[in-house]
Amino acid sequence: MPYADADLFEYLLRLGDTDVVMAQRLGEWIGHGPILEEDIALANVGLDLLGQGRLWLQYAGEVETRFRSNGRTEDQLAFLRDGSGFRNLLLAEQPNGDFAQTTARQFYFDAWHVRLLRALSSSVDQRIAEIAAKAVKEATYHAERSIAWVLRLGDGTDESHARMQHALDALWMYTGEMFAADPLEETLVAARVAVDVRLLREPWLAAIRNVLDEATLTLPQGEWMQGAGMRGGKQGLHTEHLGHLLTEMQFLQRAYPGAVW
Amino acid sequence: MSKEWPLWEIFIRSQHGLAHKHVGSLHAPDAEMAIKNARDVYTRRNEGVSIWAARSADIVASSPNAAESLFEPSNDKVYRHPTFFPMPDEVKNL
Numbered sequence: 315m316p317y318a319d320a321d322l323f324e325y326l327l328r329l330g331d332t333d334v335v336m337a338q339r340l341g342e343w344i345g346h347g348p349i350l351e352e353d354i355a356l357a358n359v360g361l362d363l364l365g366q367g368r369l370w371l372q373y374a375g376e377v378e379t380r381f382r383s384n385g386r387t388e389d390q391l392a393f394l395r396d397g398s399g400f401r402n403l404l405l406a407e408q409p410n411g412d413f414a415q416t417t418a419r420q421f422y423f424d425a426w427h428v429r430l431l432r433a434l435s436s437s438v439d440q441r442i443a444e445i446a447a448k449a450v451k452e453a454t455y456h457a458e459r460s461i462a463w464v465l466r467l468g469d470g471t472d473e474s475h476a477r478m479q480h481a482l483d484a485l486w487m488y489t490g491e492m493f494a495a496d497p498l499e500e501t502l503v504a505a506r507v508a509v510d511v512r513l514l515r516e517p518w519l520a521a522i523r524n525v526l527d528e529a530t531l532t533l534p535q536g537e538w539m540q541g542a543g544m545r546g547g548k549q550g551l552h553t554e555h556l557g558h559l560l561t562e563m564q565f566l567q568r569a570y571p572g573a574v575w
Numbered sequence: 576m577s578k579e580w581p582l583w584e585i586f587i588r589s590q591h592g593l594a595h596k597h598v599g600s601l602h603a604p605d606a607e608m609a610i611k612n613a614r615d616v617y618t619r620r621n622e623g624v625s626i627w628a629a630r631s632a633d634i635v636a637s638s639p640n641a642a643e644s645l646f647e648p649s650n651d652k653v654y655r656h657p658t659f660f661p662m663p664d665e666v667k668n669l
Contacts, residue, residue: 349580349602350601350602351601351602351603351612351615351616352612354612354615354616355611355612355615355616358615358619455614458611459611462607462608462611466604466605466608
């Protein structure tokens, strides 16, 4: 099944941008964590995701050189693209909010991420398979951590329960996009390069439901999903939050082009 | 009731065959989170293969005031130290 390098490039941006944007959000917690230990832990998860994002964007840059005379480096892709060029999931760019909101975002994401990476590790694209196999170990730990926090906040005090439930409800509408495939992904799925994310929804939902049950929390019921109708982050249509995130993330390279350590 | 999370003492085994070694302490709400926090705080640079966590409150310590009676009597009993045997180079970590 033939596919264009440009399609593969787009797909790699989706993977890489989601990691990088999520990492930037987690990095915002540094110095603001509820306790020192959690501050370090959030930064660790962020750094793991940044490392994975780099691998995806490096590969994306290499693929880009195959069909464009001046393919970009990972840094150019991360720091010199405008918001509309980003292909991350809407969930990733949502603000940190309180600790419960960060936890809910991570919980929804990790449960998806670990399943995605597991499936990607048998991609026929060798490079994708290798990156995914490496990343899935980190993602497994992230998922354990976010589950542990959902259980503790949900089954904790009245306040932690209320905040956790509120956060889960508020972010629910951004979960649908994780399981929405567009024609670009369908092409790559047919070529067994990409994962059919639609197949991940049931296992994801079952896992989420189990945790929420144990945490005495309620599974949100909303049906309408932001960005799931092929008009979301993966297509470059973002919420207002991404631009603000990028102004901070890209400041240095924008203000001092080409600056290096 | 204190709102502070309890303190945990963290022990890490750096490689198989060695004993767990005390590396420091941290706060965590319960045992599982203590292990997770220890992973993030103390094993970021590939320091370990195993983690133990124990509530600091459960550690029984000798009193600094008892140091004289506890330890000084052994100071002059040099024959208790096996320092007169040559050690083969192959034996590591002894």
